[in-house]
Amino acid sequence: MMPKDQGESIPSLNRTGRHATMPEEQLLQGSCHCGAVRLTLPSAPEKATKCNCSICRRLGGLWAYYEFGTVRIEGHPENTAEYIWGDKTLRNVRCKTCGCATHWEPLVPEPGGRHGVNLNNFDPRLQEGVQVRRFDGADTWKFID
Ligand SMILES: [Zn+2]
Numbered sequence: 001m002m003p004k005d006q007g008e009s010i011p012s013l014n015r016t017g018r019h020a021t022m023p024e025e026q027l028l029q030g031s032c033h034c035g036a037v038r039l040t041l042p043s044a045p046e047k048a049t050k051c052n053c054s055i056c057r058r059l060g061g062l063w064a065y066y067e068f069g070t071v072r073i074e075g076h077p078e079n080t081a082e083y084i085w086g087d088k089t090l091r092n093v094r095c096k097t098c099g100c101a102t103h104w105e106p107l108v109p110e111p112g113g114r115h116g117v118n119l120n121n122f123d124p125r126l127q128e129g130v131q132v133r134r135f136d137g138a139d140t141w142k143f144i145d
Pocket residue numbers: 032033034035036037095096097098099100
């Protein structure tokens with residue numbers, strides 16, 4: 001599992017720090033609807049993926065990818081539920097109170113491995129500069145744009 005103190009070493013993202021009122025930092029902080037799960041991105045995403053696979057189309061997630069461990073996630077796993085399916089390489093994580101899909105993460109993290117964060121848990125302004133790509137996870141496993 002991800003160490004809870006990941007992200008503490010990034011000064012600009014310190015929630016209690018001097019820069020707490022900077023707009024960019026606020027945009028990097030998101031949460032599920034009820035606030036039990038809170039996420040802080042290490043940087044603004046440049047790209048995000050909409051996937052049509054059987055789970056993504058149901059969740060309606062807009063996924064941005066980060067190196068596993070670089071996104072600060074509070075309230076996980078104590079406030080989350082997980083769903084593991086298929087080849088059982090990752091878990092889809094949601095808030096167990098409000099049900100919002102927050103992220104997915106590898107079951108067995110490897111160095112440099114990625115995980116996905118659902119940008120729909122963040123201020124809509126964060127998505128404004130993001131290039132959204134459509135991924136055909138249902139069939140060809142390729143981008144279709
Ligand atoms: Zn919630």
